[in-house]
Each structure stands twice: as structure tokens, then as C-alpha cells.
Amino acid sequence: MILVVNAGSSSIKFKLFNIKDIKNPISTLDGLAERISVDGKLTIEINGEKHVFESEMKDHLEAVKLILSKFTELKVIGKPEDIKGIGFRVVHGGDKIVKTVELTNDIKKTIEDNIRLAPLHNPGALTSINAFQASLPNAKLVGCFDTSYHQTMPEINYMYTTPYKWYTDYKVRKYGFHGISYEYIVYKAQEIFNKKQDKLNLIVCHLGNGGSICAIKNGKSYNTTMGLTPLAGLMMGTRSGDIDPSIIQYISKETGKDIYEITDILNKQSGLQGVSEVSSDMRDVIAAAEKGNKKASLAVELYTQIVADFIVKFANQINDKIDGIIFTAGVGENAGVIREKVTQKCGLLDLNIDSNLNDEKYSDYLVISSAKSKMPILKVRTNEELMICNQTLKFL
Template sequence: MILVVNAGSSSIKFKLFDISNSSNPISKVEGLAERISVDGRLTIEIEGEKHEFNNQMNDHLDAVQLILNKFTELKVIEKPEDIKGIGFRIVHGGDKVVKPVEITDEIKKTIEENIRLAPLHNPGALTSINAFEKSLPNAKLVGCFDTSYHQTMPEVNYMYTVPYEWYSKYQVRKYGFHGISYEYIAFKAQEIFNKKQENLNLIVCHLGNGASVCAIKNGKSFNTTMGLTPLAGLMMGTRSGDIDPSIIQYISKETGKDLFEITDILNKQSGLQGISEISSDMRDVIEQSTKGNDKASLAVELYTQIVADFIVKFANQINDKIDGIIFTAGIGENAALIREKITQKSNLLGLVIDSQLNEEKYSDYLNISSKESKISILKVRTNEELMICNETLKFL
């Protein structure tokens, strides 16, 4: 078995893969330990059947031990040692980690050093790594970093137009995120387009509550919308995306709020939530938009225009034949209206969606472009957990 872990400061999301057939890992078990250090709740889903437990979990070590105990009780595994490898999703590896790595003391130090760049995500990852290391000392631990896929970006695409010392002294640069998802899509695209990855040019829109676009040139990340942090780029569920930085100083003067409070608002009260004043969930915003709510309609129009602008910009930067425009993640995979509006607004590229295919259900991927479209348009189910499982498997 390989366990894939995505940990936060008070939660551990996990998926268990059977690797008996190493060429086709299968997952029938997933779950979530949440409210760690509060009161504790564990949900384990086995082939669609949910098992829920309310147990006090004082820390991540308690949570890990509870997960392993319940795996045994529910006969998911015979013994904890059946888990041979654990793959961790880690948000920030800075510019040192360029591929999945076995977790060593040096890698843990790198994760710790980058807490200043990802204060909300890296601490939970590090805590869970230490907890699993104690509970399963013989398992191979592997780190997959969201930032590592984007380390192929050329300097001209990752540098900011600020004093160079900010980069050399404080590592201020674009890092990009959602890298594991983009890596999976690039890998999957080989099958879809029947081409080697190094020959693929794609523009991938990872549109979920957090959202970004990535230009993939010759199979590698060439540019992306998120920056030093995941706040940059697109309008998202609660994040503003790119704004005039002087707004922060202006609002501080007008309201008396400090830069930490304003940054918190830009992260947690902006985007769809901020404009619509209804919800950060695109489904709710679309529903209210169809009922004539002007702010909801404005949110939808803003969102789709911003994504379309980046698609056109990245197509210009790739400056070569583009194999496909791909929509993935929660909104990208499921919101037909958003896909339609984005492609309509990417005027220079001649994108045309087939309305019927755009609405059609699918399990893996579906080409939704009309015959008139100059570039193929697809919706593809991303699978970050499978990507992490396969990377972990390499180390076994």
C-alpha cells in the first residue's frame, strides 16, 4: 500500500492506494482527520461507504495513530507495516526542490525554511511528516512539492520588476502552485494527444476555489499566474488575484487597518465572495446570476474575462502551435457556463466550444471543441493523489 497525505494545520486528508499491480495503482479508501487539537473528527470512506469517528486528537501524532488503528479495525490493512510508502503533498519547496524527493533531515529543513513563504501550509506538512515518521519508521517518505514543477520557468517569466536585491537577498520571485495537478495533466496529455510530453504545448486552467493558469511549453512549465504566494494571478473563490499594490496603502489610510489585516481580506474576503457578496462557491454565484443578481453576474463576467486574458497572453508567450486548452479542477471540470464564457472571450485564438459536448458527462477527459475551433479544447479530471502515488512508487 501507498498512503497519499495532504495535511493542514488542523487536518490530514488522505488516500490509500493498493500497489499490488504497480502499473495500475487502485484506490478504494480515502478520508479526512479534522479538527485536530480541538475535538477531533475522522471520516474514512471505503468504496463509497462512510465510517465516522469522533475521537479527541491532541495533535497530528494522535491523528496518525487513530487513522492507522481504524485502518486495521476496518480491515483496510492487516497491519500498519503494509503501508510501504507515504507520499506528501507539500506546498512550498522554494527554488531548491525541482522534483519529488525522498524526505530526509535536509528536506525537512528546506520545508521549515520555506514556512516564511507558505505560513499556512508548510507547518502542517512538516508536523504530519514527523508524525508518520514516528508511527511508521520503516515506510519510505516522499515529498511532492506544488512549486517544483514550475522551476523550469525561464528567468524572464519568474522575476518581478522590483529591486534585484529583493530576489538575491529575500528570494522574492514567482514560484507558482498547483504544480502536481499540472504535472498530472501534462502526463495525461501524452495519452490524449498521442504525443511525447516534450512535444506538447498546452494552456491549462486549474480552476477551483484556488485557481491558476499554466503555460506548458515542450512539456514543461513555461509560465503561470500564481506568484510568490497563491494570492497572485486570477480572481478566485476568496482571493483577489492581481491588483494595484497601492490599494493596500490607500485602504490602510482610509480605514486604519494594517497591512496584515488588509492582506488577510485579500486572501479570505475577496474574489467571488468579495464581488458577489453571496458566496465563494461558483455554483452559488452562477445560480444567483441566472436569477438576475447584478453583483453575481459581474463576478462571473470578471472571473471569465481575467482567465481569458491570461490564456491569450500565454498563447502569445508560447509562440508555437498549441495542442490544447485544458480545463481542470472543480470549476474547470464541472462549470459548463464558465468554460463557454472563457473561450468566447479569448477572441484572438478562434476557440469554439461544442455546446452539447460542453454539457456532456464524462469520467476522465472529453474533447469539447467544435470542428470550427482553431485549437482543441478539453475538460480533464485532474488526479493529484495518483500523481503523488506514482512518484512515491518510483522510490520503492
């Protein structure tokens, strides 16, 4: 068994894989321990059936013990030691971690050092790693980092036009995120296009509540939209994406709010939520726009224009034959109207979507471009958990 873990400050999301066939790991369950240190709730889903347990979990260690005991109780494992490897999603590895690694003490120190770059995400990951290590001391612990895939970006694409000392002294640079998803898409694209990874040129749009785009050149990250933090780049569910930085000072003067309050607003009250004043969920915003809500319509038009602009920019930077433009994640996989509007706004690229294919149901991937399109356009279901599972397997 291999367990895949995505932990936050008060939650542990997990998926368990059975490895009877190394080439085809089978997901046996997934679940969520939430409200850790508050009142505690554990949900485990097996074959569509949900098992819910209300239980006080004062910390991550108690949550882990509860998770493992329920695995045994539900007979998905014989004993906790059946779990031979645990793969952790970690958001930030800084500029030192460039691939999936075993979670040694040195690596854990690096995760700790990068808390300043990911204060909302890295502490929960580190706490969870320590909790599983205490409960399953013989399991192999592996870290998959959202930032590591982007460490192949050239300097011209990761540097900011700020004082160079900010880079050397404070590590101010573009890091990029969603790397595990991009890595999976490239892995999948080898099969789709029947090409080796180092021959693939792709533009991948990972559009969810958080969103980013990655220019992939010769199978490697060449540029991406998120920056030092996930606030940069695209308009998202509640994040503003790129704005004039002087807006922060201006709003501070006008409202008396400090920089922390304003940054919090840019992270949690902007994007689709802020412009539409309807919702941060694209489904709600589209529904409101279709009913004539002008702010919701504006939000959809803004969102799709910004995505299109980055696609055209990245196509120019790749400056070579592009194998495909791929839409993935919650919005990218499921919102046909967004895919259609985005491609219509990429005028210079002569993209064209087949409306029937765009709306067609699919389980894995589907080419949705028409014969008129100069580039293939696809919708592909990402699978970060499977990617983490496969990476963890390599260490076993």
C-alpha cells in the same frame, strides 16, 4: 500499500492505494482527520460507505495513530507495516527543490526554511511528516511539491520588477502553485494527444476555489499566474488575484486597518465572495446570476474575462502550435457556462466550443471543441493523489 497525505495545521486528508499492479494503482479508501487539537473527528470512506469516529486528537501524532488503528480495525490493511510508502503533498519547496524527493532530514530542513514563504501550509505538512515517520519508521517517505514543477520557468517569467536585492536577499520571485495537478495533466496529455511529453504545448486552466493557469511549453512549465504566494493571478473564490498594490496603502489610510488585516481580506473576503456578496462557491454565484443578481453577474463576467486574458497572453508567450487548452479542477471540470464564456472572450484565438459536448457527462476527459475551433479544447479530470502515488512508487 501506498498512503497519500495532504496535511494542514489542524487536519490530515489522505487516500490509500493498493499496488497489486504497478501500472494501475487502485484507491481503496480516502478520509479526513479534522479539528486536530480541538475535539477531533475522523472520517474514512470505503466503497461509498462513510465511517465517522469522534475522538480527541491532541496533536498530529495522535491523529496518525488513530488513522492507522482504524485501517486495521476496518480490515483495509493487515498491519500498519503493510504501508510501504507515504507520499506527502507539500506546498512550498522554494527554488531548491525541483522534483519529487525522498524526505531526508536535509529536505525537511528545506521545508522548515520555506515556512516564511508558506506560513499557512508548510508547518502542517512538516508536523504530519514527523508524525508518520514516528509511527511508521520503515516506510519510505516522499515529498511532492506544488512549486517544484514550475522551477523550469525562465528568469524572464519568474522575476518581478522589484529591486533585484529583494530576489537575492529575500527570495522574492514567482514560484507558482498547483504543480502536482499540472504534472498529472501533462502525464495524461501524453495519452490523449499520443505525443511525448517534451513535444507537448498546452495551456492548462486549473480552476477551483483557488485557481491558476499554466503555460506548458515542451512539457515544462513556462509561465504561470500564481506568484510568490497563491494570492496572485486570477480572481478566485475568496482571493482577489492581481490588483494595483497601492490599493493596500490607500485602504489602510482610509480605514485604519494594517497591512496584515488588508492582506487577510484580499485572501479571504475578496474574489467571487467579495464582488458578488453571494458566495465564494462558483455554483452559488452562477445560480444567483441566472436569477438576475447584478453583482453575481459582474463576478462571473470579471472572472471569465481575467481567465481569457491570461489564456491569450500565454498563447502569445508559447509562440508555437498549441496542442490543447485544458480546463481542470472543480470549476474547470464542471462549470460549462464558465468554459463557454472564457472561450468566447479569447477572441484572437478563434476558439469554439460544441455546446452539447460542453454539457456532456464524462469520467476522465472529453474534447469539447467544435470543428470551427482553431485549437482543441478539453475538460480533463485532474488526479493529484494518483500523481503523488505514482511518484512515490518510483522510490520503492
